[in-house]
Amino acid sequence: MKCxxxxxxxxxxxxxxxxxxxxxxxxxxxxxxSTGHIAAIPEGVRFWNVDLEDAQATYDAVARENWDVVFHFAALSSVGHSISEPFHYLRHNTMNSLNLIEACTFHNVRRFVFSSTAALFGDESDLPQITDDALVNPTSPYGDSKFFIERALLWADRIYGMRSACLRYFNAAGADPRGRLGEDHRPETHLIPLAIDTALGVRPCLKIFGNNYDTRDGTCIRDYIHVTDLADAHIRVIDQLDERSVSYNLGNGLGFTNLEVIQSVERVSGQKVSWEWAPPRSGDPAILVADSSRMRSETGWNPKYHSIDAIVETALQWRKRHPHGYDDYNSRSVLPELWS
Ligand SMILES: NC(=O)c1ccc[n+]([C@@H]2O[C@H](COP(=O)([O-])OP(=O)(O)OC[C@H]3O[C@@H](n4cnc5c(N)ncnc54)[C@H](O)[C@@H]3O)[C@@H](O)[C@H]2O)c1
Structure with a gap:
């Protein structure tokens, strides 16, 4: 397929x-x-430096070839920053996505896969896991921006017949098990890479936001899904789009508290992680754990990484080889031997 x-x-x-x-x-x-890395682009893969904010450039890029499927990951994605800069987040994510979606419908793209998020959901669910049909009630501008895009895709299907998959990731984590790629957000806001950097002595101390949530140790519970399992889901979902648009929650179904994640990093790295309490962040629900049974039964998706230690291990291995992240690569895919 041309993607x-x-x-x-x-x-x-x-x-x-x-x-x-x-x-x-x-x-x-x-x-x-803007937040991606040239070194994360494999040699030989075509790269177009286009800002989705530029509607004409986006339109021209989509027009250049006949795409079998368009995957849309580009977004601002920090819940916390979206609370401090709500309009920037709402504008960036929604307007840029509309530029892309409109261009895709105009150029007759039939299949579109969208990175949505668990941040669509609030705290209301009484169930231990959040189902695909749970009430959407975002607690941050980031979550709301993603919900708006899901709605736009609904209209792109109804009016133009462009089928879409809205994949609501819970917390993506880990790194390519073959060591080709890893996680390098700047600033980093995700718990596992922060805890690993603290264990490796790259960061002095980690903040844990809130100790009074209604959970087993008072800290937030999150579902960590390995990024390679997520990648597999993106490929499996494409076949679904011949028939209809879909939306799926993608997670492990297992919830770990912030403190349990820190303990896992300590176990796997053999190093102490120093941390301190910080006030709870606005927009952070106590528990976000996915029920991905519909994705599993309809596509045969079967995540391979269940244990938090196995997920942490892949992230740790990459970070140990690349303590400065992608700055340690010389150019596009500095380790070409790993690409063969
Ligand atoms: N990482 C997670 O745990 C997680 C969880 C739920 C949802 N998501 C969603 O998954 C997607 C990817 O997340 P990520 O963690 O890989 O983020 P990321 O910041 O690593 O990747 C985003 C990419 O989009 C590019 N980009 C941003 N704005 C752009 C623009 N205007 N034009 C062109 N390119 C642009 C960035 O340069 C970057 O390469 C996002 O849509 C995010 O909301 C991520």
Missing amino acids: LVTGGAGYVGSHVVISLLDAGHDVVILDNL
């Missing part, structure tokens, strides 16, 4: 790109490198 991947130089997008390449597909990455 256009927006945000393919970023964390999740780059892992999906290598899975697409490993499966023999033809990939073009569209990215403005």
Whole structure:
């Protein structure tokens, strides 16, 4: 298949790109490198430096080829920053996505896969896991921006017949098990890479936000899904789009408290992680754990990484080899031997 991947130089997008390449597909990455890394783009893969904010450039990029599927990862994605800069987040995520979606409908793209999020959901669910049909009630502008895009995709299907998959990731974590890619957000806001950097002595001390949630140790519970399992989900979902649009929650179904994640990093690294309490962050629900049974039964998706230690291990291995993240690469895919 011929695939256009927006945000393919970023964390999740780059892992999906290598899975697409490993499966023999033809990939073009569209990215403005605002948070992505040139070194995360494999040698030989076409890269178009386009900002989705530029509607004409986006339109021209989509017009250049006939795409079998468009994957849309490019976004601003920090819940916390979206609370401090709500309009920037709402504008960036929604307007840029509309530029892309409109261009795709105009150029007759039939299949579109969208990175949505668990941040669609609030705290209301009484169930231990959040189902695909749970009430959508975002507690942050970030979550709301993603919900708006899901709605836009609904209209793109109803009016133009463009089928879409809205994949609501819970916490993406880990790194390519073959060591080709890893996680390098700047600033980093995700718990596992922060805890690993603290264990490796790259960061002095980690903040744990809130100790009075209604959970087993008072800290937030999150569901960590390995980024390679997420990548597999993106490929499996494409077949669904011949028939209809879909939305799926993608998670492990297992919840770990912040303190349990820290303990896992200590176990796997053999190092102490120093941390301190900080006030709870607005927009952070106590528990977000996915029920992904519909994705599993309808697509045969079967995540391989269940234990938090196994997920942490892949992230730790990459970070140990690349303590400065992608700055340790000289150019695009500095380790070409790993790409063969
Ligand atoms: N990482 C997670 O745990 C997680 C969880 C839920 C949802 N998501 C969603 O998955 C997607 C990818 O997340 P990530 O962690 O890989 O983020 P990331 O920041 O690593 O990647 C985003 C990529 O999009 C590019 N980009 C941003 N704005 C752009 C623009 N205007 N034009 C072109 N390119 C642009 C960036 O340069 C970057 O390469 C996002 O949509 C995010 O909301 C991520």
